[in-house]
Amino acid sequence: MEGVDHLAHERNKSEFDVDAMKIVWAGSPHAFDVSDRISKLVASDPGFRKDNRSTLSRKELFKNTLRKAAYAWKTIVDLRLSEEEAAKLRFYVDEPAFTDLHWGMFIPAIKGQGTEEQQQKWLPLAYKMQIIGCYAQTELGHGSNVQGLETTATFDPQTDEFIIHSPTLTSSKWWPGGLGKVATHAIAYARLIVGGREHGVNGFIVQLRSLEDHSPLLGITVGDIGMKFGNGAYNTMDNGVLRFDHVRIPRNQMLMRVSQVTCEGKYKQSDVPRQLVYGTMVYVRQTIVADASCALSRAVCIATRYSAVRRQFGSQNGGPETQVIDYKTQQSRLFPLLASAYAFRFIGEWLKWLYADVTQRLQANDFSTLPEAHACTAGLKSLTTTATADGIEECRKLCGGHGYLCSSGLPELFAVYVPACTYEGDNTVLLLQVARFLMKTVSQLGSSKKPVGTIAYMTRVEHLMQCRCGVQRGFAELSVDLVEAAVAHCQLIVVSKFIEKLQQEIPGKGVKQQLEVLCNIYALFLLHKHQGDFLSTGCITPKHAALANDELRSLYSQVRPNAIALVDAFNYTDHYLGSILGCYDGNVYPKLYEAAWKDPLNESVVPDGYHQYIRPLLKQEIRTARL
Numbered sequence: 001m002e003g004v005d006h007l008a009h010e011r012n013k014s015e016f017d018v019d020a021m022k023i024v025w026a027g028s029p030h031a032f033d034v035s036d037r038i039s040k041l042v043a044s045d046p047g048f049r050k051d052n053r054s055t056l057s058r059k060e061l062f063k064n065t066l067r068k069a070a071y072a073w074k075t076i077v078d079l080r081l082s083e084e085e086a087a088k089l090r091f092y093v094d095e096p097a098f099t100d101l102h103w104g105m106f107i108p109a110i111k112g113q114g115t116e117e118q119q120q121k122w123l124p125l126a127y128k129m130q131i132i133g134c135y136a137q138t139e140l141g142h143g144s145n146v147q148g149l150e151t152t153a154t155f156d157p158q159t160d161e162f163i164i165h166s167p168t169l170t171s172s173k174w175w176p177g178g179l180g181k182v183a184t185h186a187i188a189y190a191r192l193i194v195g196g197r198e199h200g201v202n203g204f205i206v207q208l209r210s211l212e213d214h215s216p217l218l219g220i221t222v223g224d225i226g227m228k229f230g231n232g233a234y235n236t237m238d239n240g241v242l243r244f245d246h247v248r249i250p251r252n253q254m255l256m257r258v259s260q261v262t263c264e265g266k267y268k269q270s271d272v273p274r275q276l277v278y279g280t281m282v283y284v285r286q287t288i289v290a291d292a293s294c295a296l297s298r299a300v301c302i303a304t305r306y307s308a309v310r311r312q313f314g315s316q317n318g319g320p321e322t323q324v325i326d327y328k329t330q331q332s333r334l335f336p337l338l339a340s341a342y343a344f345r346f347i348g349e350w351l352k353w354l355y356a357d358v359t360q361r362l363q364a365n366d367f368s369t370l371p372e373a374h375a376c377t378a379g380l381k382s383l384t385t386t387a388t389a390d391g392i393e394e395c396r397k398l399c400g401g402h403g404y405l406c407s408s409g410l411p412e413l414f415a416v417y418v419p420a421c422t423y424e425g426d427n428t429v430l431l432l433q434v435a436r437f438l439m440k441t442v443s444q445l446g447s448s449k450k451p452v453g454t455i456a457y458m459t460r461v462e463h464l465m466q467c468r469c470g471v472q473r474g475f476a477e478l479s480v481d482l483v484e485a486a487v488a489h490c491q492l493i494v495v496s497k498f499i500e501k502l503q504q505e506i507p508g509k510g511v512k513q514q515l516e517v518l519c520n521i522y523a524l525f526l527l528h529k530h531q532g533d534f535l536s537t538g539c540i541t542p543k544h545a546a547l548a549n550d551e552l553r554s555l556y557s558q559v560r561p562n563a564i565a566l567v568d569a570f571n572y573t574d575h576y577l578g579s580i581l582g583c584y585d586g587n588v589y590p591k592l593y594e595a596a597w598k599d600p601l602n603e604s605v606v607p608d609g610y611h612q613y614i615r616p617l618l619k620q621e622i623r624t625a626r627l
C-alpha cells in the first residue's frame, strides 16, 4: 500500500481551489514560494532529521541541537539564503535552540533600544554570529514584575564603567534561553544607579564568555537550570542561570536609546516614553501570536487527517465502519479549532501590520498608538497561546489512544508549546494589562480624547458611559471579571479582523466561501460557549442562542467535505508535522506498526534486566529469599 494516497477520496470531495488557499494561508505568492521551497529543502536533508529526539539523553539531545544549529548556519551561508529564507529554515528545522533568542530577542533588543552607534558596532557581529546573544531579564525571584528586578548596574565615573552585580540569590538571572551553555553575550536587565540615585530598569550588553575558549569571564557564574517538562521537547534549549560578581563593562554598553548616562555621570532621559525599555517584549509577543497559528494548525492537521482515517462503529452489512470525522461530536470539537487556526493566522498578519505601523510612528516621534499596540500584543499573545495550548491537547484526545504515542507528534508539540502561556509574560498578568488599558479608556469616555482603533467601539456601548464613575473602584477586587472583559475585548478584535479579511478580494474558486464558513464557526462557537454571558447581559435572547446552535451544526456539515483540503492548505511537509497520524498519505497503520519495532526497547526480544528482576520474580526466588 506504499505510495497509495489513502486520503485521495477525501481530497476529491473538496469544493475549493486548494492551491489558491495555500497562498491565502502563506500571506502572498512570494511568501508561499519561500515557505514551500525551504520546507522541502529541510525535509529532504537527513542532517535535519528529528524523529529520534524523545529517545536521546539530555546531553545527546543538546549536542545534537548544537550540531543542527551549526549545520543550519552552514546551509544558510552556503546557499546564500536571504534573511527571510534563513528565518524560514530555522522555523522548519523545528527545534527550540539558542538561535531563537539570538535572532528573536538579542538582535531586536539592540535594534530597538540601542543608539545608531551601538547598532553599528554590535549588529554586524551578531548578524555574522561572531557573537551569540541572549535576553537576560527574568530572575529567580522576579519575572512578571520587571520593576522588581534586583540586579544592579552602578556607574563608576572613575573608570567610565558600569558595575553589574547580583546582590542576592533571588537576583540570579534565571530562565534566559541560550544563556546556560551557549551565549557569549547577554542583554542583561538591571537597575540603573548613577551617583547613588536609582533610575529604573535598563538593558546592558554584557559579555559572558571568552570568545577564545568559551570559559565564563571574571565575575560570571553561569550554567543550565535543568530538565524541563517533557522528553526531548524544550530540553533542546539551554535555559540558564547567571550571577554577576561586580562585573565591569564600558559605559557605552548600556543601551542608550531611552536614557543616557554621560561620562560625567549625568543621567538624561530621551523624549521617547520609558516604556520603550519594554519594546523587545512587544515585538516578541507579536511574533508569538503569528506562531500560535502554526502550532495550532499543525495539531489540527494531524487530528483532521487521522479523524478521516480512523473508523469506529457503524458498519452496515460488513461494510466499513464510520470515519470518526463524521461524528457530530468529533466535528464540534475539531472544526472550531480548524477555524481558530485560520482566525489566528489572520490576526497574526494584522498584528504584524500594527507593529510595523507603531514602529514607523515611533521613528517619527509619534507615541500615540503605543498603549494600544501594547494592549493588543499582550492580549492577543495571551488569548492565542492559551487557546493553542488547550487546542493541541484537545487534538491529542481527538486522536484517541494513538494520540498519546510520541510518534503522533502531539505530546512533543504540547510540551514544546505550553510554556508559551508563561514566557514573554504570564497570560493572566498580560490580560490584566489589557484590563488596565480598557479601564483607562472607559475613564476617559466623554472627554475630548475619543477612543480610536480597536477601542473605537467603546463610544457606542452606552452603558460603559454609566460605568465610568466606578472605574477607579477596586481594580484588584474586580480583577477576575476584568480579565474576562479583557478576553472578550481580544476575541472581538480576532472576529472583527477575520471579517475585515473577508472584505478583501480573495481569488480562487470557492476560497472566500470556505473562509466565510470558518469565520462564522469561529464567531458562533464563541457565542455558543459563552451564551450564559450573552443571555445574562441581554445581548441575545434564548431564541438567538438556539438559532446559533442550529447554524453551527449546519456549518460543520459544510466544512466536512472540505476538511482535508483545508488542512492541506497549510502545506506542511511530513517532516515538519513529525506525526505518523498526520502523514499526507494517511497510511497510518503500517507506519505505526513499523515505528513500534524501531523503538530501542525492541532491540532485543528479552529485555535488559530480565535476569536481574523478571526471572527471580517468576521463579519465586524473591519471595523465597524474603521468607
Ligand SMILES: CCCCCCCC/C=C\CCCCC/C=C/C(=O)SCCNC(=O)CCNC(=O)[C@H](O)C(C)(C)COP(=O)(O)OP(=O)(O)OC[C@H]1O[C@@H](n2cnc3c(N)ncnc32)[C@H](O)[C@@H]1OP(=O)(O)O
Pocket: 096, 100, 101, 103, 104, 105, 135, 137, 138, 143, 144, 145, 146, 147, 177, 275, 276, 278, 279, 281, 282, 284, 287, 288, 291, 370, 371, 374, 422, 423, 424, 425, 426, 429, 430, 433, 436, 437, 440
Ligand atoms: C524569541 C523568539 C520569538 C520567536 C517566536 C516564535 C515562536 C518561538 C518558539 C520558541 C521560542 C520561544 C522563546 C521564548 C523566549 C522568552 C523570553 C522571555 O520570556 S523574556 C522575559 C519576558 N518577561 C515578561 O514578559 C515580563 C512580563 N512583565 C511585564 O511586561 C511588565 O512588568 C508588566 C506586567 C507590563 C508591568 O510592568 P510595570 O510594573 O512597569 O508596569 P505598570 O506599572 O503596570 O505599567 C506602566 C505603564 O506602562 C505600560 N506598559 C507596560 N508594558 C508596556 C510595554 N511593553 N509597552 C508599552 N507600554 C507598556 C502600562 O500599560 C502602563 O501604562 P499606563 O497605564 O500607565 O498608561
Ligand SMILES: Cc1cc2nc3c(=O)[nH]c(=O)nc-3n(C[C@H](O)[C@H](O)[C@H](O)COP(=O)(O)OP(=O)(O)OC[C@H]3O[C@@H](n4cnc5c(N)ncnc54)[C@H](O)[C@@H]3O)c2cc1C
Pocket: 101, 135, 136, 137, 138, 141, 142, 143, 144, 145, 174, 175, 176, 177, 234, 239, 419, 422, 423, 424, 425, 426, 427, 428, 429, 432
Ligand atoms: C520556557 C521558558 C523560556 C523563557 N525564556 C526567557 C528568556 O529567554 N529570557 C527571560 O528573561 N525570561 C525567560 N523566561 C521567563 C518568563 O518570561 C517568565 O517566567 C514569565 O514572564 C512569568 O514570570 P514568573 O515566572 O515570574 O511568573 P510569576 O509572576 O511568578 O507567576 C506565578 C503566578 O502568579 C500569578 N501572578 C503574578 N503576578 C500577578 C498579578 N499582578 N496579579 C495576578 N496574578 C499574578 C501568575 O498569573 C501566575 O499564575 C522563560 C520562561 C520559560 C518558561
